[in-house]
Amino acid sequence: MPRDEVLSEEAMGLLERGRRRLISEIGVEFLHDGAVEHFRRAGQAVDGNVVRLDPDFVLAQVDAAPAQFDLLARNPERTIHVGGRHMFFAPTQGPPFVRIGDERREGTLADFEQFCRLSQVFDVLDTPGGLCCEPNDRPLDSRHLDMLLAVQTLTDKPYMGAVITAEAARDTIAMTDMLLGPHTRNSARVYAVVNANSPLRFDTRMIEAMMVYAEAGEVNVITPFLLMGAMAPVSTPAALVQQTVEALAGLCLTQLVRPGAPVILGSFLSHTDMQSGSPGFGGPESALGLLCSGQIARRFGLPWRAGGGFLTSSQLPDAQAAYEGMNTMLPAFLAGANYVEHAAGWLESGLVASFEKFIVDIEMLRVLREDFTPLEVDEASLAFDAHAEVGYGGHFFGAAHTLERFRDCFYRPLLSSTENFERWQKRGGQDAVERAARIWQESLERYEEPPLDPATREQLEEFVTRRRVELGD
Amino acid sequence: MPRDEVLSEEAMGLLERGRRRLISEIGVEFLHDGAVEHFRRAGQAVDGNVVRLDPDFVLAQVDAAPAQFDLLARNPERTIHVGGRHMFFAPTQGPPFVRIGDERREGTLADFEQFCRLSQVFDVLDTPGGLCCEPNDRPLDSRHLDMLLAVQTLTDKPYMGAVITAEAARDTIAMTDMLLGPHTRNSARVYAVVNANSPLRFDTRMIEAMMVYAEAGEVNVITPFLLMGAMAPVSTPAALVQQTVEALAGLCLTQLVRPGAPVILGSFLSHTDMQSGSPGFGGPESALGLLCSGQIARRFGLPWRAGGGFLTSSQLPDAQAAYEGMNTMLPAFLAGANYVEHAAGWLESGLVASFEKFIVDIEMLRVLREDFTPLEVDEASLAFDAHAEVGYGGHFFGAAHTLERFRDCFYRPLLSSTENFERWQKRGGQDAVERAARIWQESLERYEEPPLDPATREQLEEFVTRRRVELGD
Numbered sequence: 001m002p003r004d005e006v007l008s009e010e011a012m013g014l015l016e017r018g019r020r021r022l023i024s025e026i027g028v029e030f031l032h033d034g035a036v037e038h039f040r041r042a043g044q045a046v047d048g049n050v051v052r053l054d055p056d057f058v059l060a061q062v063d064a065a066p067a068q069f070d071l072l073a074r075n076p077e078r079t080i081h082v083g084g085r086h087m088f089f090a091p092t093q094g095p096p097f098v099r100i101g102d103e104r105r106e107g108t109l110a111d112f113e114q115f116c117r118l119s120q121v122f123d124v125l126d127t128p129g130g131l132c133c134e135p136n137d138r139p140l141d142s143r144h145l146d147m148l149l150a151v152q153t154l155t156d157k158p159y160m161g162a163v164i165t166a167e168a169a170r171d172t173i174a175m176t177d178m179l180l181g182p183h184t185r186n187s188a189r190v191y192a193v194v195n196a197n198s199p200l201r202f203d204t205r206m207i208e209a210m211m212v213y214a215e216a217g218e219v220n221v222i223t224p225f226l227l228m229g230a231m232a233p234v235s236t237p238a239a240l241v242q243q244t245v246e247a248l249a250g251l252c253l254t255q256l257v258r259p260g261a262p263v264i265l266g267s268f269l270s271h272t273d274m275q276s277g278s279p280g281f282g283g284p285e286s287a288l289g290l291l292c293s294g295q296i297a298r299r300f301g302l303p304w305r306a307g308g309g310f311l312t313s314s315q316l317p318d319a320q321a322a323y324e325g326m327n328t329m330l331p332a333f334l335a336g337a338n339y340v341e342h343a344a345g346w347l348e349s350g351l352v353a354s355f356e357k358f359i360v361d362i363e364m365l366r367v368l369r370e371d372f373t374p375l376e377v378d379e380a381s382l383a384f385d386a387h388a389e390v391g392y393g394g395h396f397f398g399a400a401h402t403l404e405r406f407r408d409c410f411y412r413p414l415l416s417s418t419e420n421f422e423r424w425q426k427r428g429g430q431d432a433v434e435r436a437a438r439i440w441q442e443s444l445e446r447y448e449e450p451p452l453d454p455a456t457r458e459q460l461e462e463f464v465t466r467r468r469v470e471l472g473d
Numbered sequence: 474m475p476r477d478e479v480l481s482e483e484a485m486g487l488l489e490r491g492r493r494r495l496i497s498e499i500g501v502e503f504l505h506d507g508a509v510e511h512f513r514r515a516g517q518a519v520d521g522n523v524v525r526l527d528p529d530f531v532l533a534q535v536d537a538a539p540a541q542f543d544l545l546a547r548n549p550e551r552t553i554h555v556g557g558r559h560m561f562f563a564p565t566q567g568p569p570f571v572r573i574g575d576e577r578r579e580g581t582l583a584d585f586e587q588f589c590r591l592s593q594v595f596d597v598l599d600t601p602g603g604l605c606c607e608p609n610d611r612p613l614d615s616r617h618l619d620m621l622l623a624v625q626t627l628t629d630k631p632y633m634g635a636v637i638t639a640e641a642a643r644d645t646i647a648m649t650d651m652l653l654g655p656h657t658r659n660s661a662r663v664y665a666v667v668n669a670n671s672p673l674r675f676d677t678r679m680i681e682a683m684m685v686y687a688e689a690g691e692v693n694v695i696t697p698f699l700l701m702g703a704m705a706p707v708s709t710p711a712a713l714v715q716q717t718v719e720a721l722a723g724l725c726l727t728q729l730v731r732p733g734a735p736v737i738l739g740s741f742l743s744h745t746d747m748q749s750g751s752p753g754f755g756g757p758e759s760a761l762g763l764l765c766s767g768q769i770a771r772r773f774g775l776p777w778r779a780g781g782g783f784l785t786s787s788q789l790p791d792a793q794a795a796y797e798g799m800n801t802m803l804p805a806f807l808a809g810a811n812y813v814e815h816a817a818g819w820l821e822s823g824l825v826a827s828f829e830k831f832i833v834d835i836e837m838l839r840v841l842r843e844d845f846t847p848l849e850v851d852e853a854s855l856a857f858d859a860h861a862e863v864g865y866g867g868h869f870f871g872a873a874h875t876l877e878r879f880r881d882c883f884y885r886p887l888l889s890s891t892e893n894f895e896r897w898q899k900r901g902g903q904d905a906v907e908r909a910a911r912i913w914q915e916s917l918e919r920y921e922e923p924p925l926d927p928a929t930r931e932q933l934e935e936f937v938t939r940r941r942v943e944l945g946d
Contacts, residue, residue: 011850029865201866238856284843322795370757377484383711392502393674
């Protein structure tokens with residue numbers, strides 16, 4: 001599918017000049033002396049913790065980062081190729097709450113594990129990520145260990161690393177060594193989503209985690225999280241410039257720590273509802289922002305993360321949730337995203353991971369993947385013989401062409417219903433959410449834990465137990 | 474916004490050869506001797522009622538039809554420019570049933586009138602069409618008069634003409650003469666959606682109506698209605714070829730009746746669920762089919778109707794309805810549609826016009842129109858001063874740049890909620906459908922009937938009364 005180029009060359013030029021001005025004249029604050037020292041040694045202008053970057057130096061760092069790379073999985077069939085025209089998808093990450101039907105409550109480790117299992121069951125998800133919901137019933141200092149163990153053992157897909165502290169990042173790498181073997185060091189094996197503390201700042205913890213991952217050759221997804229009106233000006237062009245500056249400034253640090261460290265340029269651009277002060281998702285600003293962000297990111301030739309995802313502000317998995325989600329994810333496809341987070345389960349501006357919404361999103365994701373699969377046109381597909389057979393005013397139900405193909409000629413829905421009203425009513429008259437509830441439960445029944453060498457599992461469990469004690473939990 | 478070109482030149486070439494073969498070797502059946510006689514006199518191969526067309530003759534007819542034209546409204550501000558990069562939108566047309574909340578029942582003239590009022594209230598709809606729902610409480614032979622009177626008096630927008638019989642088409646034109654004045658004859662003033670009786674057939678009634686409208690210089694929207702597996706082969710390329718052949722064959726007839734008669738090339742391409750035999754809407758086949766249809770139609774340089782619309786098979790205005798709708802309408806935008814029907818209210822594969830879904834669709838349509846409004850990038854939009862003011866890690870709520878723009882910097886939703894959970898719950902915890910119910914009722918309260926000269930109204934009403942008697946009702 002073609003990628004949409006919505007900005008003119010003139011607009012691209014203005015945005016580029018804006019980016020050069022912002023990064024060199026106002027710059028970015030790094031709340032970490034070691035990071036600042038890296039920039040000073042590289043000859044960049046340092047003023048306290050503020051770094052003002054030479055735009056050409058920035059482009060040289062962009063060139064140092066790899067355009068494409070593999071992200072290893074313990075099951076080699078699950079290894080992800082990152083970059084180019086490849087896309088990969090993770091479920092929603094970070095919600096403190098979960099919703100199951102009418103129940104809305106704090107997330108637990110058991111919920112987290114269920115989301116891992118669902119992420120394993122559905123092939124359209126390439127990774128469970130690493131924070132499907134917050135496991136509030138586990139101690140804060142060591143819960144990253146519980147989550148890592150869950151993604152490592154309940155799925156055989158690549159996963160996300162912890163960024164809460166440098167120590168948690170080191171734990172991630174140590175456990176990944178155990179899972180994949182030390183010979184895989186220096187390959188990209190985990191990815192870390194590093195948020196800027198926008199505007200124009202990276203805080204200490206995020207920098208520390210980013211440096212640990214960069215040093216190890218793991219992947220940093222450097223993601224400004226911008227809600228226009230709060231962390232960015234109320235103007236999409238200004239936010240686009242800021243987003244690029246922040247992502248590139250973070251990228252520069254990774255390349256100073258380790259030239260060639262893999263990076264995914266991140267974006268996450270939405271707006272603030274200026275009446276309520278609440279964040280708004282799925283509206284036209286983010287749709288257009290995504291298309292522009294993709295176009296800008298392509299100029300740098302690096303893998304790019306789209307900011308969503310089936311995002312929505314809706315409190316329920318209703319029509320609003322679905323149309324806001326589609327209005328974010330379809331532009332992410334059009335924009336040529338390489339990585340999309342929050343591709344299943346996101347609800348209520350990201351505060352809630354919903355089991356029913358998870359299924360709604362899986363269905364939408366499956367449909368979109370088909371939408372973006374090029375149509376094959378050849379002589380057989382023209383079905384001239386079928387027309388010769390059926391003629392004028394007839395129907396094709398019994399045509400030879402149909403009988404040969406009817407089993408797999410069309411997309412088969414997971415959730416959507418085409419039942420006529422009478423049959424649908426007889427079968428309970430369920431809406432999409434009620435059907436989704438049944439589907440996620442049945443999907444968990446289908447789940448099989450991927451096999452893992454018992455010695456490796458034991459080693460991981462011992463590590464978690466030991467570290468939990470060391471961390472005081 | 475760019476238009477998506479999803480077919481390669483090679484694929485386009487194959488489809489073109491397929492079209493030339495189908496139209497010249499199998500041809501199209503016209504169940505109307507006068508129509509066939511037109512083709513015979515033009516030198517085309519006639520075999521009973523089957524007409525096999527010379528592909529180059531077809532292209533000459535395409536060239537005879539206007540690339541762009543105006544569709545007049547009684548309120549000149551509502552006149553629609555058809556073609557080029559302009560789009561216009563009608564609500565759903567033809568459903569026998571209506572749904573209000575949990576009530577699903579046969580549509581009435583009162584429902585029809587309410588949909589007309591809603592079509593007048595919302596500026597994103599350019600026309601009420603002419604068959605918002607079937608007025609089942611009116612006599613069959615004369616209900617076209619009731620519907621015409623409603624669209625003419627309750628809205629001041631252009632409208633759709635009746636196609637049920639040649640007489641109904643003549644009534645449409647007569648009433649349009651009264652409304653707009655006889656001096657507007659020979660301008661395009663009404664549009665008629667003429668369906669092929671696919672595959673490869675036009676039936677007598679449709680041909681008669683089409684000929685009446687063509688003769689009067691009114692607009693024919695020639696629309697093959699193809700559900701792959703039923704009226705077309707189970708292959709999208711074959712259906713694309715068939716769709717083009719049927720639309721062009723109809724176009725040829727209009728040009729033979731009156732060279733230069735305005736035409737909109739129609740498309741309506743979806744699939745049959747091969748398990749249930751029911752029609753399926755909003756899936757990947759129709760999304761991709763739309764993009765291809767738009768690309769093909771552009772080669773002919775004529776206005777093009779996209780087949781939907783916020784289409785869905787869902788029985789309720791739920792998440793499925795919203796994502797299937799978005800997965801049809803967003804491709805229609807990308808495909809560069811000039812006319813889109815079923816842009817508000819469509820439910821249950823077109824059997825139901827839903828008042829709540831009407832509002833859901835209006836919201837989605839408003840969002841999509843914003844999505845496709847080019848972003849303005851200029852120096853002021855870069856907000857450099859705001860960055861200088863806010864600096865590192867601050868927020869933009871109070872920045873001068875924000876205070877100047879906060880009232881209209883972002884899209885304002887009609888239906889979508891960004892309320893936080895506590896506030897939303899306190900205000901009743903309504904989902905999108907419950908809020909939509911309130912919105913359509915409030916919108917009807919806001920409705921004002923557009924002024925109409927009393928003499929004209931009297932003339933129209935007298936005509937309807939007289940014709941009703943003549944038709945035996």
